[in-house]
Amino acid sequence: MITRINQWITGRLSRKLFFALAASVTTISLAFLILFVGYFKSRLISERATTSAEINGLLQVALENAMLKRDLKGLQGIVELLGEKKSVSSVMVLTPEGEVRFASPMSSLGRQFDLSGKDFCLGCNVMFGGKTSIAFVRDQKAGDVLRSVNPVSNRKPCTQCHGAIAANPVNGIIVVDYDAKEVLRDAWSMALVLAGSGALVQLAGMAAIGWVVRVSVLRPVRVLKNASLELSKGNVDVQVETGGRDELAELGKTFCIMSKRIGEQQAELARREDFLQSIIDAVPDGIRVVRDDFKVLKANKAFLEQRGVESEEVLSSPCYASSHNRSEPCASTLVTCPLAELSEQSEPLTCRQTHKRKDGSEVLVEVSSAPLIVIIDGKREFCIVEAIRDLSRDIHHSHEHRLAEIGHLAAGVAHEIRNPLSTMHLSLQAMRHKSPSEYLEKFPDHLNLMDHEIDRCIQVTDRLLKLSTPPTMLPELVSLGEVIPEVISLLNAEAERVKTLIQLELQNSLRVISSDSDMRMLVLNIVQNAFHAMPDGGSLRITGRVEDEKVVLEFKDTGVGIADDDLQRIFQPFWSRRADSDAGTGLGLPICREILRRHKGHITVTSNLNKGTSFVVTLPWAEATSEVV
DSSP states (O other), X not given: OHHHHHHHHHTOHHHHHHHHHHHHHHHHHHHHHHHHHHHHHHHHHHHHXXXXXXXXXXXXXXXXXXXXXXXXXXXXXXXXXHHTSTTEEEEEEEOTTSBEEEEESGGGTTOBOOTTSTTTOTTOOTTTXXXXXXXXXXXXXXXXXXXXXXXXXXXGGGHHHHOOTTTOOEEEEEEXXXXXXXXXXXXXXXXXXXXXXXXXXXXXXXXXXXXXXXXXXXXXXXXXXXXXXXXXXXXXXXXXXXXXXXXXHHHHHXXXXXXXXXXXXXXXXXXXXXXXHHHHHHXXXXXXXXXXXXXXXXXXXXXXXXXXXXXXXXXXXXXXXXXXXXXXXXXXXXXXXHHHHOOTTOOOEEEEEEEEOTTSOEEEEEEEEEEEEEEETTEEEEEEEEEEEETHHHHHTOHHHHHHHHHTTHHHHHHHHHHHHHHHHHHHHHHHTSOHHHHHHXXXXXXXXXXXXHHHHHHHHHHHHHHHSOOOSSOEEEXXXXXXXXXXXXXXXXXXXXXXXXXXXXXXXXXXXXXXHHHHHHHHHHHHHHHXXXXXXXXXXXXXXXXTTEEEEEEEEOSOOOOHHHHTTTTSTTOXXXXXXXXXXXXXXXXXXXXXXXXTOEEEEEEETTTEEEEEEEEEOGGGOOOOO
């Protein structure tokens, strides 16, 4: 309960000021009230002591006269007369032994007091003090009284009855009891009057101070608070109008200047941020800045496109999640991690990694990393900047590779064209040496032969042109039953050179919706890959069939096979390990997979070392699709 009240009070500045002001004013008022009550009480006691001293003086004179005249009855009358006063509770005259000899009221006569007891008179030195003492006492009969005690000293005229002064210094004791209730009532009445007056003054003062605080402090503070909230929301155009010329008004003006400068700095930072982002977005390779706690600080447009994600997804997740789809850091023994390999003094590092897109597909990338030191919030931070090149882009833009592969067919093309040209040359030579009659007789045959051989040359060049044509984005109907033999015809010379026998077993209706040049390049790469796997010769069996509304092509060679460890890498760009020991480009099979991906097909491979390898290509059958060419 106390905690809730404290939280409620401290929750608002106005409440804190009110309760602090009330507590301080109340404390001061109570302190002054206590001091005043004590002072007023002491003044009343002093007044009573003065009055009591006067009464004691009269009684002492009367007592001495009565004693000298032996007028004890007159002395009793004086005592009774004084006891009738309103403020007097009782008047007594005691012997030095504490016995009451004269009293008002009469019921106190003969009463015995223990003069050494504190209950008689606290702090009184009755027998030897010789001075009047006054104190509050609780009497057994009268209750609370203000008791005045005045010893009557022994004097020379009294020695006849009371003995020597040295032996009997006191003849008697005059005791006057005043009603303590009246004294305290007067004190508290005045105290209440003062307290009431003080409370009114206190309330008036608190109201005045509260109004001043509310107008001059709380209202400007509220305005500044609201302006601060708007500024925290990014509204740098907020204005503060507190009015006046005091310190809070100056604070409001300073706040406006501050918000204006913050706005200018934010605008400048935004311009610099946009400029920096535009620069790194213009870089064709992916750019990523990673802090040593795996947090991604920056990423460019190319990296987002590589991953197929938005900027918020990358910046809100660690680097191993945005590149490898992992929930924990990559094992440095399995993946070359730049954060684990690089330090502030390290040279740039280049490695190849397999990143995963958001859809789960993989992409081989080349990562060039370098250390970077940046200052963030005044703290020096170690970071890694990565330039990530998507190696699959080299496959997408592989027309140069296509032309290079066609260049390898030059010998085969020359062989295919040389035979028809030789035939035509022999025909012309024969015609030149014949007689006119024989010339006219054999001319149609020679002309038909040359026409046929020219058609053969044209067919070879057409096949070569079809293979070299860049793939079209428009789908077309392609008959693999025609494409495969035509490509093989361009490879016959190379097959003879590497001592490889090619067998074709193709069913009818091997038609697909794709690109003619892509299908030719697909067959060319797989067949040449088989040639490279048979450095000592062998056979390549190519079969084609329609199965489950799919066109299935199988290329089975009798080569050296592929090791199990290498099967996972043969489709990676630029990876090459040929059995004929030549350095390949490492793009043939990746290009095949990319072609099939574009045409909704796929490729699988099985291999046995020293027995051969089988590549199986599957494509949608044109007869089963709803596409219209």
